[in-house]
């Protein structure tokens with residue numbers, strides 16, 4: 001990869017961290033946007049220690065002004081963003097009848113509206129360059145549904161629809177837009193749901209054809225391909241990384 005500038009949201013933990021590390025290893029200049037600014041800076045520092053180029057910024061994707069300010073800072077420090085990986089996400093498991101309006105709005109704000117805001121914020125740069133790559137991280141739960149995750153699955157399903165719309169609008173301008181819906185990936189988010197008793201990892205492993213839970217690096221590898229030059233004919237697609245559970 002030539003030295004293109006990439007923004008990875010939620011890049012301080014789990015899947016986003018693996019994506020940030022992989023894109024930096026492939027030669028991208030990586031900006032990590034995360035609610036946890038300290039963790040974003042630590043991850044960026046660790047990438048730089050390994051010879052990559054990265055900056056970590058405290059950006060809440062639900063705050064449009066903060067997103068725009070973050071993108072302006074990226075432009076000044078790393079150049080125009082050409083790659084965006086919308087990975088920041090929040091999962092809440094609760095029975096549908098207990099979901100409050102506040103819970104619902106928060107889940108949609110982070111997982112869906114945050115994704116759209118980041119796309120809107122970087123698309124003008126991509127249009128000016130006539131080249132861009134957007135990868136939205138959705139969830140395998142959009143294939144199957146997931147009991148007690150109404151707001152999460154609704155938001156992630158929205159991400160799939162949004163991806164298709166943006167692909168239709170922007171692919172003629174050299175910008176591809178795809179979504180990766182991961183299956184069970186070993187990250188702090190998954191560990192948290194396991195510890196709370198919502199997910200039985202042994203059972204999930206048995207139900208996964210490749211016979212293991214996914215690693216953040218599995219998603220990062222797919223992402224690295226989708227943002228590459230040679231993936232230019234792949235757009236508007238849902239590319240599952242789930243060990244064969246959903247086809």
Ligand SMILES: NC(=O)c1ccc[n+]([C@@H]2O[C@H](COP(=O)([O-])OP(=O)(O)OC[C@H]3O[C@@H](n4cnc5c(N)ncnc54)[C@H](O)[C@@H]3O)[C@@H](O)[C@H]2O)c1
Nearest residue numbers: 010013014015034035060061087088089139184185187189
């Ligand atoms: N781990 C899985 O099994 C799995 C499965 C399907 C989908 N996903 C999706 O993958 C993405 C990454 O998940 P993960 O498992 O690595 O989770 P994680 O909790 O380890 O990491 C999520 C990161 O997003 C950041 N974040 C949360 N809200 C934010 C906000 N408003 N603004 C900016 N950053 C914010 C967090 O601080 C954290 O660093 C999420 O979108 C998640 O829904 C994960």
